[in-house]
Amino acid sequence: MKTELLAPAGSFHALTAAVQSGADAVYLGGDLFSARQGAANFTIEEMKRAVDYCHMYGVKVYAAVNTLIKEKELEQLVSYIEEITKIDVDAVIVQDMGAVQLFRQISPDMPLHASTQMTVTTADGVRALEKLGFERVVLARELSERAVAQICRETKAEIEVFCHGALCMCYSGQCLMSSIIGGRSGNRGRCAQPCRLPYTLLENGEPVANGHLLSTKDLSLINKLDSLKNIGVSSLKIEGRLKKPEYVAAVVGIYRKYLDSGENVREADKQELLSAFNRSGLTEGYFSSQTGKMMMSLKTPSNVADELFSADVQRRAREDADVRKINISVSFTLHSDDVCRVTASDGVHTVCTHGTQKSESAINRPLDAERVRTQLLKTGGTPFTVCDTSIIIDDGITVPVSEINSVRRAAADALITARQTMPERRICDYSKQLIHKTYDEDIALTVQAETAEQLRAISKFSVDTLYVPASLYSETLQMFPDTNVVLRLSELDDGNIISGVPAVMAQCLSQTRSYADRRVYGGFRLNIYNSEAARFYENLVSVTLSPELNLREIQELTENADITAETIVYGRLPLMMMKNCPIKASCGKCQKKTQKYSLRDRRGEIFPLICGDECISILLNSKPIFMADKVEDLRRAKINRIRLVFTVENFSECGKIMNVYERAFSGEAVQNPFSESGFTRGHYYRGVL
Numbered sequence: 232m233k234t235e236l237l238a239p240a241g242s243f244h245a246l247t248a249a250v251q252s253g254a255d256a257v258y259l260g261g262d263l264f265s266a267r268q269g270a271a272n273f274t275i276e277e278m279k280r281a282v283d284y285c286h287m288y289g290v291k292v293y294a295a296v297n298t299l300i301k302e303k304e305l306e307q308l309v310s311y312i313e314e315i316t317k318i319d320v321d322a323v324i325v326q327d328m329g330a331v332q333l334f335r336q337i338s339p340d341m342p343l344h345a346s347t348q349m350t351v352t353t354a355d356g357v358r359a360l361e362k363l364g365f366e367r368v369v370l371a372r373e374l375s376e377r378a379v380a381q382i383c384r385e386t387k388a389e390i391e392v393f394c395h396g397a398l399c400m401c402y403s404g405q406c407l408m409s410s411i412i413g414g415r416s417g418n419r420g421r422c423a424q425p426c427r428l429p430y431t432l433l434e435n436g437e438p439v440a441n442g443h444l445l446s447t448k449d450l451s452l453i454n455k456l457d458s459l460k461n462i463g464v465s466s467l468k469i470e471g472r473l474k475k476p477e478y479v480a481a482v483v484g485i486y487r488k489y490l491d492s493g494e495n496v497r498e499a500d501k502q503e504l505l506s507a508f509n510r511s512g513l514t515e516g517y518f519s520s521q522t523g524k525m526m527m528s529l530k531t532p533s534n535v536a537d538e539l540f541s542a543d544v545q546r547r548a549r550e551d552a553d554v555r556k557i558n559i560s561v562s563f564t565l566h567s568d569d570v571c572r573v574t575a576s577d578g579v580h581t582v583c584t585h586g587t588q589k590s591e592s593a594i595n596r597p598l599d600a601e602r603v604r605t606q607l608l609k610t611g612g613t614p615f616t617v618c619d620t621s622i623i624i625d626d627g628i629t630v631p632v633s634e635i636n637s638v639r640r641a642a643a644d645a646l647i648t649a650r651q652t653m654p655e656r657r658i659c660d661y662s663k664q665l666i667h668k669t670y671d672e673d674i675a676l677t678v679q680a681e682t683a684e685q686l687r688a689i690s691k692f693s694v695d696t697l698y699v700p701a702s703l704y705s706e707t708l709q710m711f712p713d714t715n716v717v718l719r720l721s722e723l724d725d726g727n728i729i730s731g732v733p734a735v736m737a738q739c740l741s742q743t744r745s746y747a748d749r750r751v752y753g754g755f756r757l758n759i760y761n762s763e764a765a766r767f768y769e770n771l772v773s774v775t776l777s778p779e780l781n782l783r784e785i786q787e788l789t790e791n792a793d794i795t796a797e798t799i800v801y802g803r804l805p806l807m808m809m810k811n812c813p814i815k816a817s818c819g820k821c822q823k824k825t826q827k828y829s830l831r832d833r834r835g836e837i838f839p840l841i842c843g844d845e846c847i848s849i850l851l852n853s854k855p856i857f858m859a860d861k862v863e864d865l866r867r868a869k870i871n872r873i874r875l876v877f878t879v880e881n882f883s884e885c886g887k888i889m890n891v892y893e894r895a896f897s898g899e900a901v902q903n904p905f906s907e908s909g910f911t912r913g914h915y916y917r918g919v920l
Contacts, residue, residue, distance in 0.1 A: 233462045234307065234467060236490055237293070237391065238483045240470035241270030244550045246281050248476035253344065254888075255485030256283075258324060260420075260472065261718040263311055264304075266297045266326070266348065267418035267472040276360040279318040286651040288555055288614055289577075291321040296334075299344040299418045299760040299777065300327045302787040309661050312337045312748070319653040319729055322366065323668070326404060326418070328740075329763030333661065340656040342366045348404035348418065349740070350756075353380070353726045354385040356741040362386050369393075369468065371402055372450070373517045373810040376458060383463035390463065394455075395482055395504075396470025398447040398516055398526075400426045401807035406757060408806040410779050411852055411911075416919040418758065418779065426807070427532035430830040432817050432836065436903055440817035444830065446532040447811070451504060451513035453496050456489055463603040477540045481507040485809055503544075511534050522811045529817065540762065557614050559646065561607050562621035563635075565590055565598065565868030573607075573628050575615075575642040582645035586638045588626040598629040605633045613643045650808070664766065666793045674865065675872040676896060677797065678889075679719065681841075685877045686710055688885035692893055695872070698736050698752070701846070702707040706788035717752055721844035741894040743771065753797065764793035773797045773872055778804055778856075781918035782868045800858040800865065801888055803839065803851040804913065812848040814840060822848075826879050839879050859888075864915070 238249035240259040249257050257854075259281060260272045273281060278294065280347040285292045293316055300308055308330060315323065316338040322343055325331055326348035334341055344367040345351060345360045357368045367389040368535040370379060374392075383390050399406065406417045408425050415421040426445035431438050450470070452459065459467060469482055485500045505513065510528035515521045540548070547554050557577055565571040570586040600622040608617050675695035680686050686707060689697070696715040699707045707716050724741045737743040753774035756901050759765050760777050765788060768774050776785060789796050814820055814828050822828050828840045832888040836853040843849045858865065858873075865873060875892060877885050887904055895901045903910065 232463075232464070235291075235465060236483065237466050237468045238479060239396075239471040239474065240281070240467055240479075241267060241272070241474065242476070243271075243273070243277060243281060245472075245474070245476045245479045246550075247284070247550055247552060248480040249483050249749055250285060251547045251554045252480045252483035253555065254290060254483050256321070256466070257285060257292060258293040258295055258472075259466070260295040260297075261311070261315070264296045264298045264300065264308065264330070266295060266346070266418075266420040268898075270472045275314045275318065278315070278320070280572055282319050283651050286319070286653075287647050287648065288557065292346060293322045293324055294320040295324045295346070296330055297324045297326045297348055298420050299416070299758055299779070300329055300763075301784055302761045302791065303331070303551050303595055303778075303784070304762060305333070305663075305761055308333060308429060309337060312341075313658050316341060316656050316658050319651075327758070327760060327764055329761040329765075332763045332767055335364065337659055337661050338447055338656060339659060345369060345395070346404070347371060350402050350404045350723070351739075351741075352725045353741060354382045355726050355745060356724055356739065357382055357386040357388055357390070359606075359741040359744045361386065362525065362744075367391055367465065372398060373402060376455070376462065376518050379464065379518070380462035389465035389832055391466035391468055392459065392464050392518075393450060394452040394459065394467040395486065395703040396449055396474075398450050398514075400445045400447055400809055400811065400813075402810070404758065405722075405808045406806070407778065407852075408850070410919050411804060411806055411913070414914075414917060414919055416779055418760075418777075419919060421920050424532075425832075428833060430832055431832055432775075432814065433829045434820075434828075435827045438831075439820075442529040442817065443532045444527075444529065444813050444817045445807070445809075446510065446528045447516075447526055447639065448510050448512055448514040448528045449508065450516050450518075452515055452518055453486065453489065453501070453504060454799065455515065455518060456486070457493065460490075476548040476550075477538070477544055478507045481540055481544045484544060506536050506539055508534050508538070511535060517810065522590060523816050524819075526811055527657060527816050553612075553614075555614065556616040558620035559615045559640070560621070561617050562623075563603050563607060564623045564734075565603075565625065565628065565630060567625045567628055571635060571638055571644040573638045575646045577615075577646060577650065580646060580649040582642055582649055584638050584641040584645055586634045587636050588630055590625070590630050593627055593629040593814060596629070597627050598623065598624055602632070603635060606632060607639055607880045609636070609639070610643065613647070615643060615646070631853070663791075665789065668790070668793050670869045671871070672866055674862070674870060674896070676892065677872050677874040679802070679874060679876040680707075680885075681878055684882045685880060685885045688882045689877075689889060691886065692889045696752075698874075704732070717750075719754070720746075722756065722847055722849075723843065723845065743768065752797075760788075762788050765792035765794045765796070769794050775799065777875070779914050779919045781819040782864055782915050785870065786868040795871045796869070796898040797872035797874055798865070798870050799856060799913075801856055801892065802874075803853075803855045803878055804876075805849045805878075806838065806852055807850040807852065808843070809848045813850075814848065841878060852911070854911045855905075856913040856915075857903060857905060858912065858915060859891045859901050861912075861915070862895050 240246035305877035410416040432440040677696040679698040755775040
């Protein structure tokens with residue numbers, strides 16, 4: 232199986248550079264629902280032109296429809312799906328389960344690729360998507376070579392991995408940092424990259440490291456191509472829809488060269504990759520376990536490359552470049568008293584064309600094979616080069632050279648059309664599901680705790696449901712025998728199934744499938760943004776809606792889905808979930824489940840760092856959400872359950888918060904226990920772009 236080389240196309244110019252440099256496929260975004268809103272992107276008409284151009288060269292086109300979709304955008308998405316189905320893209324890349332639902336209803340023949348924004352890290356995750364009809368899964372970038380190899384062995388779907396370009400410090404699809412700090416959601420293609428800013432690492436409040444502590448180098452697996460092919464990776468993806476055409480041409484050209492040759496990479500080509508773009512060098516990242524400080528660009532977040540591109544790269548990066556050629560065979564026949572006929576074939580498609588003038592007896596010079604061959608080889612202005620000819624001419628006859636040229640051009644045009652033509656896909660009518668839902672104004676109070684100290688504080692109050700990690704589960708059952716205790720599964724699917732637990736909080740699709748025989752509660756990491764996504768998870772006991780939704784958007788969702796909706800109304804939201812611990816990367820230390828480290832930004836805001844499951848580092852918001860004094864607003868949004876999330880709070884702080892919310896639930900007017908700048912309303916009143 233040939234390993235596909237997949238290139239970024241943030242503009243038509245970058246797309247031509249990718250094609251002319253040898254890409255097997257390109258991925259691009261439209262002007263709607265694309266996770267790179269800062270790129271030039273494509274209108275539907277421009278995308279159709281791009282598809283025709285790529286298919287002419289035998290290059291596939293994957294359209295990114297990979298943002299999270301708001302309720303009010305669903306109608307627009309329906310129309311967009313119909314439009315994108317008509318223009319013959321080869322597949323769509325999706326993140327939102329609501330978008331998956333709509334594609335399956337409206338465009339059932341459209342191949343689906345699971346975006347890396349879905350945070351798939353295990354074979355179970357891939358298999359869950361296989362059952363939904365996904366043909367390909369783009370894995371999370373945090374996986375080692377061994378982990379990728381295991382997934383390739385144990386699954387049937389095509390596996391795509393990033394091989395070059397920018398790395399996110401946070402697991403893709405799980406970052407709220409840009410959203411919470413600036414209202415620009417990375418899940419909607421508008422990331423402001425706050426991870427590239429300078430920070431100070433604090434240990435017990437004292438500075439121990441400074442710099443761009445969340446800024447990674449760019450990835451480069453150019454030395455791992457044989458390994459990637461051997462373990463069964465189907466597609467190698469180059470990041471860079473925001474990069475210039477010269478960058479695309481340089482990187483694609485080098486990867487094409489070594490994918491084809493299998494040779495060791497020459498130093499000059501390594502240098503060209505560095506020259507194209509680098510942040511203090513390149514890294515093999517998680518694939519080769521090059522984590523810690525060697526993965527980081529601590530001194531600067533910016534490109535330090537000289538961007539000096541070779542003449543060959545510049546030639547391929549021209550918008551009118553005509554470097555890539557397709558080998559074809561051409562046959563020509565001319566018989567007495569008949570028109571000339573040309574047959575052209577690229578090995579897959581064969582076309583036949585004929586002239587309009589019949590042959591005549593030659594008065595001076597009969598037509599011969601060499602004269603015909605000379606004309607057949609003139610393929611300028613087309614992507615073809617003739618590698619084989621077959622010519623049959625009866626003796627003593629001729630036709631005008633202009634007739635031969637006309638039939639040759641017609642054959643080339645017909646072959647281009649054949650290469651650009653795809654089987655027609657079905658477009659089915661979409662009918663929105665109507666619901667008749669009675670809303671119960673009683674809101675259940677749920678609590679998520681992380682420590683035994685927090686449990687002791689909570690024990691003085693009445694709660695409907697307690698979410699706790701595995702380390703606290705047995706202790707919680709003993710302390711709260713009459714409370715619904717739910718085991719909070721790890722932030723990432725580890726593939727292990729915990730037995731003897733009747734209820735779990737799932738953080739990803741695969742966990743909802745693995746524990747389908749239990750009571751399953753959906754965590755916020757499911758990224759539920761709209762009623763279609765909510766309905767996908769309607770078999771869950773409850774679903775936690777995305778914290779990026781405002782109250783109006785929540786109400787629009789809850790009115791259109793018969794689900795039990797839960798939202799987080801207190802707590803420091805986890806902004807980033809990182810496999811490469813910034814503490815180890817900056818000062819070589821390990822937090823070891825303590826809570827003594829934090830990051831301070833340039834404005835003096837302090838963001839706690841906690842050690843999560845499997846040594847995943849979690850960066851918390853500098854301020855907790857507080858909504859106890861806004862209970863009536865929550866009721867109007869038709870929320871069924873509200874959750875308090877305790878992370879770094881001590882016994883006293885937990886007790887104070889529990890008390891305030893208990894009094895608010897009883898109808899008492901409560902005072903905000905925080906100073907004016909000590910809390911946030913999250914996105915309840917502002918939402919995200």
